[in-house]
Amino acid sequence: MASAPVPYSHVDCSLRALAGQAQGFGRFAVGGLHGELYHVTTLSDDGPGSLRAGCRKKEPLWIVFEVSGTIELSSHLSVSSYKTIDGRGQWIKLTGKGLRLKECEHVIICNLEFEAGRGHDVDAIQIKLNSNHIWIDRCSLKDYADGLIDITRESTNITISRCHFSNHDKTMLIGGDASNCGDRCMCVTIHHCFFDGTRQRHPRVRFAKVHLYNNYTSNWGIYAVCASVESQIYSQCNIYEAGQKKVAFKYLTEKAADKEEASTGCIISEGDLFIDGTKSGLLEPTSTPSNPFHPSQYCQTWTVVPATNELKHVLQHCTGWQDVRRPPDL
Structure with missing residues (x-):
């Protein structure tokens, strides 16, 4: 295991060093690496x-901000392929x-805040319908009408x-x-996310293979992680700190449309830290598939450290929007 608790800090040395530096399934996301710079100059x-005008362009773009403040979106903002929305250097x-x-494919979203989304089916970030190679990094998300991040309809290779x-x-x-x-x-x-008193779905999973590592989930209202129909979740060196609800892992049984029998999912826990009276809630090993998903099946290296109080402190202070300068475009 690596010793550094905060991964890939070197990517802020130059603007486009961010591209291709994701860990995990989204590691090949390049965003707008091969496009021109697009400068957001208005909060309209x-x-x-505007940000919307840049996101709808078909060519690759690396989008940066020359303004700080709040952008009030009147409708969902669709992001086209090969875009980087880079909030470093400003507060958006x-x-x-x-x-x-x-x-869409090859999208990077970095260093933004999302708050107070309203209306039917309004998520902070929706990833749907065969979207691929997506990386969401250093964002702060709270208080939306529906989900904060929803990943559905065959979208994959996401970090x-x-x-x-x-x-x-x-x-x-x-x-x-x-x-x-x-x-x-x-x-x-x-990985390296802080679920700070949110109620449920950290995440809730159907069908997918999900690798969770070095996250801190605190004071959930129903459960921390939920496995449902055929999902395979590998929980590695995470910190689970309960509030009133003590059980971290939950299982729900559902029937896939092409199966005769209903099924639940699988959670494998390795090196997780359960504190403040937390109970894992893990099912017996007999429920584990004969060939369960393991992270080494898709990636040989990732920055994972033991789940410790030091890691907890890092995640409390080094997640979400960061007041960092925008690196030069060398």
Whole structure:
């Protein structure tokens, strides 16, 4: 195991060093690496120089901000392929609605805040319909009408890292419905995130293979992690600190549309730290598949450290939006 508790700090040495530096399933995401710089010069929802105008362009773009403040979105903001939305160097909050990644690939979203999204089916970030190679890094997300991050409909090769989730109920959903059997292809990595008193779904998973490592989940309201139909979750060196609800892992039984019998999912726990009276809630090993998912099946190296109080302190202070300068575009 590596000794450094905060991974890939070197990526802030130059602007585009971020591309390709994700760990886990989203590690090949390049975003707008091969495109021009697009400068957001207004906090307006649309129009010249707006974030929306940049995201709808078809060519690769590395999007940076020349302004700080709140962008009030009147509708979902669709992000097209080969885009980096890079909030380093400014403070940008998205509110009202959220980002929609639909049938797109190679998107990086870094160092933004999401707060107070309202309306039916409004998530902070929706990833859906065969989206691929996505990395969400160092974002703060809270208080949306539906989910904070929802990953559905055969979207895969996704990494969520160093994000701070707070003041919310249904935090992160991976696999939207037991009828979507194509979601068996989905693969997601979640690491170095802080789930800060959020109620449930850290994450809730159907069908997908999910690698959780070095996250801190605190004071959940129902459960920390939920495995449902055919999901395989590998929980490695995470910290689970209960509040009133003591059981970290929950299992739900559902029937895949192409199966005769209902089933639940599988959770394997390695090196996790359960503190303040937390009970794992793990099922007996007899429920584990004969060839369970292991992270080494997709990646030989990742930055994982033991689950300790030191790691807990790091995650409390080094997740979510960070006041860092925008690196030069060398």
